[in-house]
Amino acid sequence: MNSITIDYEGNTRTGIASSLNNISWVNSSTDVLIAYYRNMSEIYDSDFPDYSTPYNFTADEFLDNITAPLQGTKMKTRAGVHGAIVVLPNEETGFPFLEPDGEEILVLGSWYVGDVNEEVAEDLENGADTPRSDSYTINGQPGDFCACSNAMNAELYFAIAQHNLTVVGLDGSYVKPVITGFVMITLGQTMDMLVTANQPLGRYYVAARQYDSARPDVTDYDQTNATAILEYRGNYTTSADPIFPSTLPFYEDFVPALSFTSRLWSLANHDHPVNVPKNITTRMYIAASMNSVTFDYEGITKSGLASSLNNVSWINPSTDVLLAYYRNMSGIYTPDFPEYPPILFNFTADEVPDYTMTTIQGTKVKIFDYNEEVEIVFQGTNVFDASEDHPMHLHGYTFYVVGSGYGNFDDVTDPEGYNLVDPPKMNTVSLPKKGWVALKFKASNPGVWLWHCHLDRHLSWGMDTVFIVKNGGTRETSIREPPPYMPPCSSSAIRLQRLDNSGEKIN
Incomplete structure (x- = not known):
C-alpha cells in the first residue's frame, strides 16, 4: 500500500x-x-x-x-x-x-x-x-x-x-x-x-x-x-x-x-477503451431552471431567487443523506425525485408561461440498483429569461457525453445522432444555453452522490439533487463501513452524527 x-x-x-x-x-x-x-x-x-x-x-x-x-x-x-x-x-x-x-x-x-x-x-x-x-x-x-x-x-x-x-x-x-x-x-x-x-x-x-x-x-x-x-x-x-x-x-x-x-472525443483505443452503456434500464429527462420561491424574512413574506431540477429546489437536510441512508433513518429525505419534468412546455422559447416560474422545495433523491445502466438528458430552460450554460457535475462517477444540441430535446430523432463510438468521458459537462446534453453511465459505485450545477449561486439556490446507488451484494460491491470516528465540525450547518454504533447526535 x-x-x-x-x-x-x-x-x-x-x-x-x-x-x-x-x-x-x-x-x-x-x-x-x-x-x-x-x-x-x-x-x-x-x-x-x-x-x-x-x-x-x-x-x-x-x-x-x-x-x-x-x-x-x-x-x-x-x-x-x-x-x-x-x-x-x-x-x-x-x-x-x-x-x-x-x-x-x-x-x-x-x-x-x-x-x-x-x-x-x-x-x-x-x-x-x-x-x-x-x-x-x-x-x-x-x-x-x-x-x-x-x-x-x-x-x-x-x-x-x-x-x-x-x-x-x-x-x-x-x-x-x-x-x-x-x-x-x-x-x-x-x-x-x-x-x-x-x-x-x-x-x-x-x-x-x-x-x-x-x-x-x-x-x-x-x-x-x-x-x-x-x-x-x-x-x-x-x-x-x-x-x-x-x-x-x-x-x-x-x-x-x-x-x-464539439471537438472533444475519447481516445478509444486498445489501452484506453470506451464502454458506453447500451442496455439502458432508466432514462431521465431533467430540466434545469431558474425560479422563485416565497419565504418569510423578518416577518414579511418575500419572493426570492431559486433554482431547480425538474421543478424541485434542493433543501439541505438536518442530517446528511449518507448517514441517513446507511442507518435506514426516516424523515431525512424522500426517494421521489422525478424522472421527468412535471409539466412539458417549450423550454427554450423566448417567453415561457408564468406558471413555470415558481418551484417547490424538498430533499428528494433518486435511487438506482447496483450496475444499473442510466441515460440522462439535461434540458436547459429559459424561465425568467435566464438561460445560460450550466456545468453539471456528478460526484463519484464519470459519464460518457453522447450528444448535445440546441433547442428542445427530441426523444425520437436526437438519439439517432448519439456518438457511441468515442464520446468524451467527463465528470463535469456544460449544459449549453437553451440546449440539451445527453450522457450515459453505469451505476457501479455504491453510495450517496451529489448531482449539482457547479455555478456556486445555482448550487446554493437548489439546482442539485442526490443519487443513491444500492449495494451490489458483496463486500467489494457495497458501501464501506464508516470510519470509527468522525470529528465534530462547528462550522457545518448540518448536524452530523458519530460514525459508530452509538447513534449519538452532535449539535
Missing part, C-alpha cells in the same frame, strides 16, 4: 503514482475545507477543520490520468488557489503521447475583496443575487499544463499568446489530441494540455477571462483578465509589455465555446 500525507497550505501537490491507495489529509485551517478527489471511488470527503483525516479508495477506479483539485466548501475558501493532486499513468501504458519535458499546474480561480461568506449568507437570507468576483486568478509556470477551473460562478476562456495548446486529457480521461489556440474550461473541470516552446525568445501572456453565456444585456459580470507570463530563457532584450493572446475569445462570444467542446 502506497500512501501520502498532504498538509493544507494552499499549495499544489503533484507526482502521485497511479497505484496510490491511501491519503491522509491534514487541515490546519479553521474553515471547512474539502479534499475533493475526482474519479476515485469509496472516498469520504474531508470537511472538518483542525483534523487529520485518512482516505482509502480503490486504485482500479482510476481512469487514465487524473488532475484532482483541492478546494474549500465555502465560497471564501473556494475563492483562492488550493492546488491539485496529479495521478500519473501506470508504467505499463504510460502517456499516449511523447512524455513532456516538464509539468505545471494552473488553477483558474475567483477572488473577492470582501468577506464573501458574509455577503453570500446575507444574500441567501434575503433572496438576492450572490456577489460577483472582483477578479480572476491564475498561478503556475508554463510547461505541460494541467489546468483546473476553481472559479466560482463563471466558465473561462484560456489562451497563451502565439502558442497553440494541444488538449490531451479531460477530467482524468485521455482525449484525441485537439490542437487549438484557446480552450473553454467550465467550473470544476480539469484539462491536460501540451505546450511547445517554439516561438521567438520573449515574454508571452498566459491569460484567462470569463465566458459569459447569460443575456447580452446583462453586463454586470467580472470583466477582468487573469494573466501570468510565459518567459523564455536566453539572451534577448525583453519588451516593455508581454504579448497578449489574440486568440482569446471575447467575453460574450459563445460560438468559440461550442466549437471547442
Whole structure:
C-alpha cells in the first residue's frame, strides 16, 4: 500500500503514482475545507477543520490520468488557489503521447475583496443575487499544463499568446489530441494540455477571462483578465509589455465555446477503451431552471431567487443523506425525485408561461440498483429569461457525453445522432444555453452522490439533487463501513452524527 500525507497550505501537490491507495489529509485551517478527489471511488470527503483525516479508495477506479483539485466548501475558501493532486499513468501504458519535458499546474480561480461568506449568507437570507468576483486568478509556470477551473460562478476562456495548446486529457480521461489556440474550461473541470516552446525568445501572456453565456444585456459580470507570463530563457532584450493572446475569445462570444467542446472525443483505443452503456434500464429527462420561491424574512413574506431540477429546489437536510441512508433513518429525505419534468412546455422559447416560474422545495433523491445502466438528458430552460450554460457535475462517477444540441430535446430523432463510438468521458459537462446534453453511465459505485450545477449561486439556490446507488451484494460491491470516528465540525450547518454504533447526535 502506497500512501501520502498532504498538509493544507494552499499549495499544489503533484507526482502521485497511479497505484496510490491511501491519503491522509491534514487541515490546519479553521474553515471547512474539502479534499475533493475526482474519479476515485469509496472516498469520504474531508470537511472538518483542525483534523487529520485518512482516505482509502480503490486504485482500479482510476481512469487514465487524473488532475484532482483541492478546494474549500465555502465560497471564501473556494475563492483562492488550493492546488491539485496529479495521478500519473501506470508504467505499463504510460502517456499516449511523447512524455513532456516538464509539468505545471494552473488553477483558474475567483477572488473577492470582501468577506464573501458574509455577503453570500446575507444574500441567501434575503433572496438576492450572490456577489460577483472582483477578479480572476491564475498561478503556475508554463510547461505541460494541467489546468483546473476553481472559479466560482463563471466558465473561462484560456489562451497563451502565439502558442497553440494541444488538449490531451479531460477530467482524468485521455482525449484525441485537439490542437487549438484557446480552450473553454467550465467550473470544476480539469484539462491536460501540451505546450511547445517554439516561438521567438520573449515574454508571452498566459491569460484567462470569463465566458459569459447569460443575456447580452446583462453586463454586470467580472470583466477582468487573469494573466501570468510565459518567459523564455536566453539572451534577448525583453519588451516593455508581454504579448497578449489574440486568440482569446471575447467575453460574450459563445460560438468559440461550442466549437471547442464539439471537438472533444475519447481516445478509444486498445489501452484506453470506451464502454458506453447500451442496455439502458432508466432514462431521465431533467430540466434545469431558474425560479422563485416565497419565504418569510423578518416577518414579511418575500419572493426570492431559486433554482431547480425538474421543478424541485434542493433543501439541505438536518442530517446528511449518507448517514441517513446507511442507518435506514426516516424523515431525512424522500426517494421521489422525478424522472421527468412535471409539466412539458417549450423550454427554450423566448417567453415561457408564468406558471413555470415558481418551484417547490424538498430533499428528494433518486435511487438506482447496483450496475444499473442510466441515460440522462439535461434540458436547459429559459424561465425568467435566464438561460445560460450550466456545468453539471456528478460526484463519484464519470459519464460518457453522447450528444448535445440546441433547442428542445427530441426523444425520437436526437438519439439517432448519439456518438457511441468515442464520446468524451467527463465528470463535469456544460449544459449549453437553451440546449440539451445527453450522457450515459453505469451505476457501479455504491453510495450517496451529489448531482449539482457547479455555478456556486445555482448550487446554493437548489439546482442539485442526490443519487443513491444500492449495494451490489458483496463486500467489494457495497458501501464501506464508516470510519470509527468522525470529528465534530462547528462550522457545518448540518448536524452530523458519530460514525459508530452509538447513534449519538452532535449539535
